[in-house]
Amino acid sequence: MPRFAARDGLMLQYEDEGDGLPLLCLAGLTRNSGDFEFLLPHLAGCRVIRMDYRGRGQSDYADDFMRYSIPQEAEDAIALLDHLGIDRAAILGTSRGGLIAMTLALTHHDRLAGVILNDIGPEIDGLGLGRIMDYLGRRPQFDTLDAAAQAL
Template sequence: MPRFAADDGLGLAYDDAGQGPVLLCLAGLTRNMDDFQPVVDRFADRARILRLDTRGRGGSDHDPDFMNYNLIREGRDALNLLDHLGIARAAILGTSRGGLIAMMLAAGHKDRLAGVCLNDIGPMIEPRGLAYIMDYLGKRPGYADYDDAAEKLSVKMAARFPGVSRDQWRAYATRLWDQAPDGLALRYDPQLRHAVAEASATGAMPDLWPLFDALDGLPVALIRGANSDILSPDTAAEMRRRRPDLIYAEIPDRGHVPFLDEPQAVAAIGAFLERLT
C-alpha cells in the first residue's frame, strides 16, 4: 500500500488504480478505503480511482493530537494527496464524513474539484443517527471473529439492511475490523471518539447549507439509503430542489450507508462519471 506524508508529517495510506477522470474516494467517520473496493472493481476502466485512508483510519498513522481529527485538517490531507500525485483537480466520491469534507472543500478550494458524489450525507444530519454513531464510536465491537460478526450483524442490522446475506456481512466485517487474539479490533484510532465529542460539546449544529450551495456549477450526485437515519427524505428533497440537475439514487433495503455495489448506486456513479468527461 503506497503512503505519503501530509504537510504536518503524518503518514497516510492511499491506493491509486484505473485510468480516466480522477475520482478521489473519501470514507466515513470510522471507515477506510476498503469500502470503495466495489467502485474500483466496477469503474477502474472508466476512472482513475484514488482511495485515501483518512488520518487515524485504516493503514494511515494515528495522530498524537486527537483534535486533528477534524474536517478542515482531513480536507487538507485530501489536497495533500492530490499535490503529492501532481493532480490539479479531482472529483470526490464522499461517504458520510467524506461527503462533508467534499462540501467543505467546495467552499474553500472549489478550483480543485471537478464534481462531488455524496453517499448518504447532506447538509442536515439527523440527531438519532448521530446518537447511534456515538453509541459505538471508539468501542471494540465485541465479536470473537468474522464469522461471529456475520452471524450477529445479520440479526442486528436486519431492520435497516433487510436481505443482506451473512457472506455480505462477513465481507463488511473484514473491511471494518481487524482480527486480534482476543476478538475483532478497531481499524481506527479510538481517540476519534474524543475528537467528535469535543467538536459537538456546544450541542449546536452548524448550518451546512452554504457548503452544499457552494457546489453550484459542479456536477453533483446523491446516493441515499432508503432506511438512512442520517440523511432524511426531507433533506434529500431539499437538496434536489436546490439542484434540479442533481443525479439522484435511493437505494432500497439500505440504511447508513449503502455499500455502493447496489445496481442503483452503480448507475448513479456511472452517470456522475459521464458528466466528468
C-alpha cells in the same frame, strides 16, 4: 501500499489505480480505502484514488486528537492531490467523506471537477449522530451470528 506526507508530517496511505478522470474516494467515519474496492471494476476510464484518513487503515495515528477533524482531513485530501500532481478531481464522499467533500467544495472549489455524496446530506439529524456516538468505539460481543444479526 504507497504513502505520502501530510502537511504536518503524518504519513498517510493511499491507492492510485487506473487512467482517466481522477476520482478521489473518501470513506465514512470509521471506514477506510478498502470500502471502494468493489467499485473498481465499474470505474473503467477513471483514475481511482483512495486514501486512509489519519488514524485509520494503514495511515499513521496523530498524537493530538485535535488533528482529527473534517477541515484537517480536507487538507489531507488536497495534500494528496498535490502529491499526485492532480489539479482537479471529482470526489466521491460517503458519510464523513461527504462532509469532507462539502468542505472541499467550499474551500477548494477550483480543485473539484464534481462531487458525489453518498449517505450524507446538508443536514445531520441529531438522533442519527447520537446513535453513531453511542456505538463508536465499542466492540460488542455476540455468542452467535444470529445474535449479532438481531442487534442490527
